[in-house]
Amino acid sequence: MGGVAQLRLMVVLGLRSLWTHKVKTLTVGSLLFFGTFLVVVGTALLDSIESSMARSITASLAGHIQLYDADAKDPLALFGSGFMGSDDIGEIPDFAPVKAAVSAVPNVAAVVPMGIGMATISTPVELDQVFLSLREAVRDKDQARIDALAKRTRAIATDLVTEYANRAKISTDTERIAKAQADLARVLSDAFWKELEDSPELSIQFLDSHIAPLASDGRLVYLRYLGTDLDAFTRDFDRFQIVEGEEVPSGHRGMLLSKTFYEKQLKHAVARSLDRIRDKRVQGTTIAGDALLRTIARELPKQYQRITYQLDPADAGTLEGQLRELLPQVEGGLPELVQAFLAVDDANFDARYAAFYELIAPHIKLYEARPGDVITLRAFTKGGYLKSVNVRVFGVFRFSGLETSDMAGAQNLVDMMTFRELYGQMTPDKRAELADIKAKVGIEDIDRASAEDALFGGGALVEEHQDDEAGFDEFRGVDLAGQVERLREEAAAPFDQTAVDNGLALNAAVLLKDPERLDESLAAIREALDAAHLRVQATDWQSASGMVGQFITVVRLVLYIAIFIIFLVALVIINNSMIIATMERVAEIGTMRAIGARRRFVLVMFLFETGVLALLSGGLGGAAGIALITALGHSGISAGGVDIMVFLFSGPFLYPSAGIDQLLLGVTAIIVASLASTLYPALIATRIQPVVAMQQKE
Amino acid sequence: MPAVVEVRGVEKDYPLGKLTVRALRGVDLTIDAGEFVSIAGPSGSGKTTLLNLIGCVDVPTQGSVSVDGQATSSLDDNGLTNLRLHKLGFIFQTFNLIGVLDVFQNVEFPLLLQGGMDKAARRARVEAIVDAVGLTPQLRQRPNELSGGQRQRVAIARALVTGPRIVLADEPTANLDSQTGANIIDLMKELNAKDGTTFIFSTHDAEVMRHANRVIRLADGLIVDDGRGAPRAEVPAPASPA
Ligand SMILES: Nc1ncnc2c1ncn2[C@@H]1O[C@H](COP(=O)(O)OP(=O)(O)OP(=O)(O)O)[C@@H](O)[C@H]1O
Ligand SMILES: [Mg+2]
Numbered sequence: 001m002g003g004v005a006q007l008r009l010m011v012v013l014g015l016r017s018l019w020t021h022k023v024k025t026l027t028v029g030s031l032l033f034f035g036t037f038l039v040v041v042g043t044a045l046l047d048s049i050e051s052s053m054a055r056s057i058t059a060s061l062a063g064h065i066q067l068y069d070a071d072a073k074d075p076l077a078l079f080g081s082g083f084m085g086s087d088d089i090g091e092i093p094d095f096a097p098v099k100a101a102v103s104a105v106p107n108v109a110a111v112v113p114m115g116i117g118m119a120t121i122s123t124p125v126e127l128d129q130v131f132l133s134l135r136e137a138v139r140d141k142d143q144a145r146i147d148a149l150a151k152r153t154r155a156i157a158t159d160l161v162t163e164y165a166n167r168a169k170i171s172t173d174t175e176r177i178a179k180a181q182a183d184l185a186r187v188l189s190d191a192f193w194k195e196l197e198d199s200p201e202l203s204i205q206f207l208d209s210h211i212a213p214l215a216s217d218g219r220l221v222y223l224r225y226l227g228t229d230l231d232a233f234t235r236d237f238d239r240f241q242i243v244e245g246e247e248v249p250s251g252h253r254g255m256l257l258s259k260t261f262y263e264k265q266l267k268h269a270v271a272r273s274l275d276r277i278r279d280k281r282v283q284g285t286t287i288a289g290d291a292l293l294r295t296i297a298r299e300l301p302k303q304y305q306r307i308t309y310q311l312d313p314a315d316a317g318t319l320e321g322q323l324r325e326l327l328p329q330v331e332g333g334l335p336e337l338v339q340a341f342l343a344v345d346d347a348n349f350d351a352r353y354a355a356f357y358e359l360i361a362p363h364i365k366l367y368e369a370r371p372g373d374v375i376t377l378r379a380f381t382k383g384g385y386l387k388s389v390n391v392r393v394f395g396v397f398r399f400s401g402l403e404t405s406d407m408a409g410a411q412n413l414v415d416m417m418t419f420r421e422l423y424g425q426m427t428p429d430k431r432a433e434l435a436d437i438k439a440k441v442g443i444e445d446i447d448r449a450s451a452e453d454a455l456f457g458g459g460a461l462v463e464e465h466q467d468d469e470a471g472f473d474e475f476r477g478v479d480l481a482g483q484v485e486r487l488r489e490e491a492a493a494p495f496d497q498t499a500v501d502n503g504l505a506l507n508a509a510v511l512l513k514d515p516e517r518l519d520e521s522l523a524a525i526r527e528a529l530d531a532a533h534l535r536v537q538a539t540d541w542q543s544a545s546g547m548v549g550q551f552i553t554v555v556r557l558v559l560y561i562a563i564f565i566i567f568l569v570a571l572v573i574i575n576n577s578m579i580i581a582t583m584e585r586v587a588e589i590g591t592m593r594a595i596g597a598r599r600r601f602v603l604v605m606f607l608f609e610t611g612v613l614a615l616l617s618g619g620l621g622g623a624a625g626i627a628l629i630t631a632l633g634h635s636g637i638s639a640g641g642v643d644i645m646v647f648l649f650s651g652p653f654l655y656p657s658a659g660i661d662q663l664l665l666g667v668t669a670i671i672v673a674s675l676a677s678t679l680y681p682a683l684i685a686t687r688i689q690p691v692v693a694m695q696q697k698e
Numbered sequence: 699m700p701a702v703v704e705v706r707g708v709e710k711d712y713p714l715g716k717l718t719v720r721a722l723r724g725v726d727l728t729i730d731a732g733e734f735v736s737i738a739g740p741s742g743s744g745k746t747t748l749l750n751l752i753g754c755v756d757v758p759t760q761g762s763v764s765v766d767g768q769a770t771s772s773l774d775d776n777g778l779t780n781l782r783l784h785k786l787g788f789i790f791q792t793f794n795l796i797g798v799l800d801v802f803q804n805v806e807f808p809l810l811l812q813g814g815m816d817k818a819a820r821r822a823r824v825e826a827i828v829d830a831v832g833l834t835p836q837l838r839q840r841p842n843e844l845s846g847g848q849r850q851r852v853a854i855a856r857a858l859v860t861g862p863r864i865v866l867a868d869e870p871t872a873n874l875d876s877q878t879g880a881n882i883i884d885l886m887k888e889l890n891a892k893d894g895t896t897f898i899f900s901t902h903d904a905e906v907m908r909h910a911n912r913v914i915r916l917a918d919g920l921i922v923d924d925g926r927g928a929p930r931a932e933v934p935a936p937a938s939p940a
Binding site: 005006009012013016017019020587588591592593594595596597598599601689690691693694 | 746749750753755756775776779780782783784787788790792794796797798799803807808810811812813817820856857868
C-alpha cells in the first residue's frame with residue numbers, strides 16, 4: 001500500500017462513510033468541535049491572562065526572578081501569602097556580593113535590592129493641628145496668632161459642648177461624658193486662657209491630652225512599604241511613573257507614595273466620599289438608586305468638623321460668606337452652612353462637587369501628606385520593638401496600565417537606608433553613636449534591645465512604645481517639630497551607591513534582558529549563586545508573587561481537569577459509537593478483507609476516518625474559538641473594576657489573542673484523543689474474518 | 699491444462715455447541731486452468747465450505763489446498779490475503795459491493811489494493827472491464843441506484859479487474875430472477891471463453907448448472923461426482939458427534 005491513489009481512496013471512503021452514518025458523525029463531530037473550541041478558548045484566555053499578569057507582576061514589583069534567603073522559613077510571597085506580615089523570608093545580610101554574582105550572568109539586566117515591611121502613619125486629628133500651631137505661636141510669642149488660635153479653640157470647644165450634650169442623651173457612658181463636659185467648660189473659661197499666658201506648657205499639655213481626644217478619633221493608616229534602591233527601581237521598572245512631585249534625589253532618603261494609597265488612604269475623608277460618589281455617578285449610578293451611595297451621602301454632613309476644624313479663622317470668615325451666598329436660606333453659622341453644603345443629592349451633586357474643590361479644598365489639608373511633607377513611619381523592628389522613622393515624601397507614583405489596581409498600588413517605595421532602619425539594622429553612624437552612649441553610660445554589655453531603646457526611646461526626638469498594645473493603637477504626642485529637626489540632620493548626610501549595596505536586603509528582583517529565556521537564566525543564576533557560596537535562592541516571578549502567582553496555576557489546573565473530563569466523556573462516546581459503527585460494517589469489512597484488503601488497511605481506514613472527522617470538526621471548533629477570542633480581543637473583556645481582575649488583566653480590559661499555538665494544541669489534542677478512542681474499535685474491526693462476506697444471507 | 703486448484707484429503711469440522719459439524723469429510727479435487735466448473739448439491743452438502751477453502755478465506759481441519767501451485771497451509775494471514783488479492787476473484791450471492799463507492803470506485807478498489815498501476819492505466823482497465831459487463835452508462839452510480847443484475851455485473855467486473863487465475867462465485871444467481879441469472883452466467887461464460895479465467899461457482903439451479911463444462915456434485919460433505927468420470931463416492935453418512 002502507499003501512494004496518492006490509496007490516500008484518495010481513504011479520503012473517499014472516510015468522507016463517504018462519515019456522510020452515510022450521519023447521526024454518529026454529528027454526535028462525535030459536535031463533541032470534537034466543542035472539545036477543540038474549549039481547549040482553544042480556554043488556553044487562549046489563560047495564556048492571555050498569564051502574560052498580562054506576568055506584565056503586571058514583573059513590571060510592578062517582582063522583576064522576572066526574585067532572590068531571597070535560601071534558609072527562609074516561608075516562601076517569598078510578594079503579593080501576600082494570605083498570612084499578612086507573618087511570613088519569615090529570612091534576609092540577605094549583605095547584598096553586594098549577591099549583586100556582583102548575579103549581575104555577571106548573561107541576560108541579567110539589573111539586580112534591585114528590596115525589603116518589604118508594614119508601617120503605620122498617624123494622621124493627626126484636626127485639633128492636634130490647631131494645638132500644634134498654638135504651641136508654635138506660644139514659643140514664638142506671637143500674640144496675634146495666639147489670640148486667633150484661642151478664638152478658634154473656643155469655637156471648636158463650643159461646638160463640642162453641643163455635640164456632648166447630644167451624646168449625653170443617648171450614651172450610657174455618663175462618667176466619660178461628664179468628664180468631657182467638665183474639660184470643655186474649663187477650656188471655655190477665661191481663667192484657662194489666663195493660665196496659658198502664665199504656664200503655656202501645662203495648658204497646652206492639657207489641650208493635647210484632654211481636649212484633642214474629644215474630637216473624632218485620629219486615624220491610623222497602615223502603609224506597606226518596599227525598601228529598595230530607588231535609583232535602580234525607577235530606572236529598571238519601566239512602568240514606573242511619577243505623577244506628582246519628583247523622584248527621590250540620588251543618595252537621599254525619601255519616600256514615594258503610590259497613587260492608589262495616596263488617593264484612597266491619605267486624601268481628606270470628605271473629598272474621598274465626594275470622589276466616590278462622583279466616580280459612581282460617572283458610571284451611571286445615581287445616589288437615589290444605590291444603597292451604598294445613599295449611605296455615603298447621608299454620612300457626609302456629619303463630617304463637617306473635618307472641614308471646619310481645619311480652617312484658619314481668616315479662611316473661615318471668607319468661606320462663611322461664600323457659603324451664605326450659595327445657601328442663603330440656611331440659618332446659623334459656619335458649621336450649619338457646611339453641613340447644609342454637604343447634604344448632596346442627585347440634583348445638586350455636580351454643582352456641589354465643583355464648589356467643594358473651588359471653595360473649600362484650597363483651605364483644608366486635602367491630603368494628609370503631600371510631596372514635600374515629612375511623615376513618621378512606625379514599624380516593628382525585627383527584634384519586635386516599635387520604631388519611628390521620619391521620612392520626606394518626594395513624590396507620588398503609579399505603574400502605567402495598572403492605575404486602577406489596588407494590588408499594584410499596594411506598595412509605597414522608600415529608600416534602602418530608611419528601610420534598614422525600620423527593619424532594625426544599625427547603620428555605621430548609629431553604631432558609632434551607640435558606642436558613644438555605651439562609653440558615656442559606662443555599660444559594658446549592652447544588648448541590642450536596650451541599645452535601640454537608648455538610641456531612639458530615651459531621646460527627646462521620638463517617643464517609643466515598647467508594649468504591643470499601645471503600639472498600634474495610640475499615636476499621640478509625636479513631636480513634629482523634633483521630627484523635622486531630625487530629618488534635617490539625616491538629609492544632611494547623603495549616602496552613595498556602595499552604602500545602598502553594602503548592607504542588608506530581604507530579597508532582590510532580577511530583571512532580564514530577554515524574558516523569554518527565563519528558565520535558562522534562572523538556572524544560570526542558581527549556578528552563579530552556588531559558585532559564589534551564597535545562601536540565596538532564586539525563583540521565578542510566578543512562584544515569588546505568592547497567591548496571585550498561584551492563582552493562574554489553579555485556574556489552569558481547573559481548566560485542564562474540565563477538559564480532561566470532557567475528553568474522557570468524548571472518548572467513551574466516540575469509543576461506543578465506533579464500536580456500533582464497526583458492528584454495522586462487519587459485512588463491508590469482511591468483503592474488503594475477502595477481496596484482498598489486509599488487516600492494516602482496515603486499521604488505517606478506521607483511524608483515518610476518525611482522523612478526518614477530528615481534523616474537520618476540530619478545525620472548525622478551533623476556528624470558532626479563535627473567532628471568539630479575536631472578537632473579544634477587539635472588544636476587550638472588562639475587569640469589571642474588580643481590583644484583582646485589573647491586576648490579572650494588567651489594565652481595565654483584557655484583550656486576549658489566540659494564535660496558531662492554541663489551535664495546534666486544540667486540534668492535536670482532539671486528534672490524539674479521538675484516535676486513542678478509535679484504536680480499540682479499529683482493532684476489533686481488524687479481527688473481522690473475510691469468511692463473513694460469504695455468510696451473508698438476505 | 700495445468701491444475702490451478704488441488705484439494706487433497708480435505709476435512710472441515712465446525713464446532714457447534716458440544717457437537718462438531720463435519721461439513722467436509724474427505725474431499726479430493728483437481729480443477730484445471732480455464733475450466734468453467736459448477737459445484738452442485740443439496741443444501742448443507744458443503745458447497746460453500748468447499749468454495750471458502752479454495753478461496754483462502756478459511757482453512758481446512760485436515761488435508762491440503764493448493765491454489766495456483768501455492769499450498770495455503772503454509773501461509774499466514776497476510777500471505778492468504780495477498781493470494782486472494784492477486785490470484786482470486788470473488789462474486790458473492792449478496793453482491794457485497796461497497797455502498798459508499800460508485801461503480802467505477804468499486805471496480806477500481808482491488809487495483810488500488812494491489813498498487814503499482816498508474817492512474818491512466820488503471821482508469822483504462824476499469825473502463826474496459828465495466829464496458830465488458832455492459833455498465834458504462836452507470837459508471838458513476840452508487841450500488842443502491844442499480845438493479846440486482848447490474849450489481850452482480852459490477853461484482854463480476856470487480857472480481858475480474860485484477861486478471862485473477864480463478865473466480866469463485868457462491869450461488870451468484872440466487873438473488874436474481876431466472877432470466878437475469880441466465881444472463882449473468884452467460885456473461886461469466888463469455889469472459890471465461892475470452893480470457894481463459896477459471897470459474898468455479900456453486901448453484902442449486904439445474905438451469906444454471908447446464909452452462910457448466912463440468913459439474914461437481916456434493917452430498918453430505920463428500921464428492922459424489924467430480925464431473926470427470928463415474929461417481930465414486932460411498933454411501934453418505936449422517937453428521938456424527940465429535
Ligand atoms: N460457520 C459454521 N458453523 C457451524 N456449522 C456450519 C458453519 N458453516 C456451515 N456449517 C455447517 O456445515 C454444513 C455445510 O454447510 P455449507 O454452508 O457448506 O452447505 P451448502 O452446501 O453451502 O448449503 P446451502 O446450499 O444451504 O448454502 C452444514 O451442515 C452447515 O450447517
Ligand atoms: Mg452455501
